[in-house]
Amino acid sequence: MNLNDYYREMLEGEVIVSYKGAPSQPLFDGILSVADERLAVIEQKSKVRKKVYHIMIEALQNVYHHTQGEGVQKSESPETILFVLSKNAKGYEISTGNHIPTSLVATLQAHIERINQSSADEIKQLYREQLHGGEISVKGGAGLGIIDIARRSGEKLVYAFEDTDDNNSFFSLKVKVSA
């Protein structure tokens, strides 16, 4: 699959915000503010609205950190990122796509698999352990981001990795929130 195929797949349902292109901090701020305004109009339950918004913040910051000097090789299009927030009959879907160095794939995949195989209570414990023990890194994440996303979503994370060239892989993540 190429990026356009991933993007097309993400665009299912009623699209609230979507983006394909180069990442930047002002862009992420813009996406968040547009989503915030739109959610305030279309989602009556503040609980759901907050959950979706919170997951968006965390998901975009994950993408941001991956695109910040994490060794992604500047070949053809590794700078392109994908972001889609959409709504369907069951609730909302937050999808992101970005390149990561292939060397990080195994660790990230093991991390997500561990989360996906854990119960809600185990995820809560995992979160607390990381919060309690994990060091603050300059990146700030300390592995908490994806645990936090999974915990709030309450659903399994849908993800994929695909090699794009010798050094990079494309990482796509879909998070569901029932409304």
Place this chain on the structure above:
Amino acid sequence: MENFFLEGTNKTPQLDFNSNEGRFLIAGRSIPENSIEFYKPLFEWLDNYINQAKSNTTLDVKLEYFNTSSSKCLVEIFRKLEALQQKNDNVLINWYYEEDDEDMQESGEDFQEIIDVKIVLNEMEEEE
């Protein structure tokens, strides 16, 4: 010592730390990309405060959103309050969450679990 005050923005919280009254407030949104950079001056201020603290210190936390990197910084702040408590200061943390915001309530419970300072959870009625 001087008070520590910082106006809130749409990505960073209001910080209002009054050293004379021992009354602290963190309110709003805490979602900066680099939370450590944002909170570092406060950490340093707190280190000084600990050395000349009053006998009572209360921190009110009224956050609408905070990202995971901020949660690590909150742990750091709470740990400093733990140190203060060990010096026989009465320390209290009030954790506020909006009605129905179970995620924010659970976050308060997370901190209760790992921090050795009294954290009181307070539900607020929604302002809508």
